Amino acid sequence: MSSRAEHVKCLVWDLDNTLWRGTLMEDPAVTLFADLVEVVKTLDARGILQSVASRNDADLALRRLEELGVAEYFVLPKVGWGPKSESIRELADELSFAHGAMAFIDDQPQERAEVEYSLPDVRCYPAEQASSLPDLAEFTPRTVTTDSRRRRQMYQAGFHRDAERAAYRGSDQNFLRSLGLVMTIGRATEVELGRVEELTMRTTQMNTTGVYYAEETLRRLIADPAHEVLTVTITDRFGPYGAVGVVVLDRYPDVWHVKLLATSCRVVSLGAGAAILSWLRNEAARSGVHLVADFRPTDRNRVMDVTYRFADFTDDDCSCLAALPAPDDGVNRLHQESVFQELATTMQVHAPDLRPVELTENLTAGR
Ligand SMILES: [Mg+2]
Numbered sequence: 001m002s003s004r005a006e007h008v009k010c011l012v013w014d015l016d017n018t019l020w021r022g023t024l025m026e027d028p029a030v031t032l033f034a035d036l037v038e039v040v041k042t043l044d045a046r047g048i049l050q051s052v053a054s055r056n057d058a059d060l061a062l063r064r065l066e067e068l069g070v071a072e073y074f075v076l077p078k079v080g081w082g083p084k085s086e087s088i089r090e091l092a093d094e095l096s097f098a099h100g101a102m103a104f105i106d107d108q109p110q111e112r113a114e115v116e117y118s119l120p121d122v123r124c125y126p127a128e129q130a131s132s133l134p135d136l137a138e139f140t141p142r143t144v145t146t147d148s149r150r151r152r153q154m155y156q157a158g159f160h161r162d163a164e165r166a167a168y169r170g171s172d173q174n175f176l177r178s179l180g181l182v183m184t185i186g187r188a189t190e191v192e193l194g195r196v197e198e199l200t201m202r203t204t205q206m207n208t209t210g211v212y213y214a215e216e217t218l219r220r221l222i223a224d225p226a227h228e229v230l231t232v233t234i235t236d237r238f239g240p241y242g243a244v245g246v247v248v249l250d251r252y253p254d255v256w257h258v259k260l261l262a263t264s265c266r267v268v269s270l271g272a273g274a275a276i277l278s279w280l281r282n283e284a285a286r287s288g289v290h291l292v293a294d295f296r297p298t299d300r301n302r303v304m305d306v307t308y309r310f311a312d313f314t315d316d317d318c319s320c321l322a323a324l325p326a327p328d329d330g331v332n333r334l335h336q337e338s339v340f341q342e343l344a345t346t347m348q349v350h351a352p353d354l355r356p357v358e359l360t361e362n363l364t365a366g367r
């Protein structure tokens with residue numbers, strides 16, 4: 001029984017007489033089918049990864065892709081003499097994609113038949129269909145976010161980072177320092193709502209409340225001056241990690257209420273949650289307010305609980321708690337009297353000034 005994903009996440013190209021006209025081993029000057037460059041770029045911009053499964057001399061084929069100016073569009077290309085189903089299986093493993101999210105295009109019916117037989121969930125297309133792939137529903141994701149547009153760079157960066165991590169002989173801390181991590185925290189805009197919604201949905205492991213925020217709710221919160229909806233992205237010297245976190249904050253005169261903090265599990269080892277909390281602590285300290293965070297223990301967000309404790313949040317009672325509406329069932333309130341502390345040295349943080357307008361105006365006036 002076939003179990004195909006609704007959308008293709010990775011398309012694997014044959015080269016000879018599929019991506020380019022001719023057979024490389026016979027004619028090293030093969031040229032790309034003219035309209036396919038556009039197809040490759042279109043799919044790439046939609047966040048669909050692309051790779052290669054070709055029977056060829058690897059050095060020769062990869063060099064030709066470089067010369068033709070399209071090598072960068074293909075992740076983990078497989079060029080060799082084994083069965084193509086093996087290449088596709090290997091790729092799916094390396095990308096952690098289900099076979100049902102993989103697709104394959106080849107001019108040879110026997111190659112397609114071999115893949116169809118060994119990997120029945122993989123969608124197979126004849127080369128004649130190449131220029132019309134972008135019109136197919138399975139190559140048309142519902143939304144295209146900033147992250148989908150840079151998905152390939154994120155994966156490439158990940159491969160390079162992992163390889164370097166595996167070869168690194170120093171401590172974890174030193175490796176983190178060597179990454180040159182930069183966290184950017186920004187106010188969410190209307191355009192990003194879809195991405196923020198997705199983050200609150202996907203980050204179950206590191207979601208402090210297990211609450212999912214619908215796009216509609218987020219739109220309302222962005223419009224409300226008391227609320228801050230913040231998105232977090234991270235990059236390092238290898239490239240972007242993409243959107244990795246979201247914070248929903250409700251501000252009262254004496255206390256800021258952290259209604260949600262969620263980070264992607266991809267960045268737990270970078271200390272992303274801790275970095276966000278340290279920054280928030282300092283913003284609160286500068287504004288003379290306490291911080292209260294909602295936390296609903298689930299069987300999956302224990303790491304986040306630990307992160308809060310390390311950031312000096314406690315269960316202690318405080319008069320500031322009276323300003324907040326009663327918590328939902330099962331929600332604990334963690335509290336902190338925020339005191340300024342130097343930020344950690346492993347991550348640079350760029351973020352907006354959260355101090356209330358009165359405060360920043362007074363400061364400017366007093367200068
Ligand atoms: Mg071929």
Ligand SMILES: [Zn+2]
Pocket residue numbers: 255290291318319320321335336337
């Ligand atoms: Zn307090």
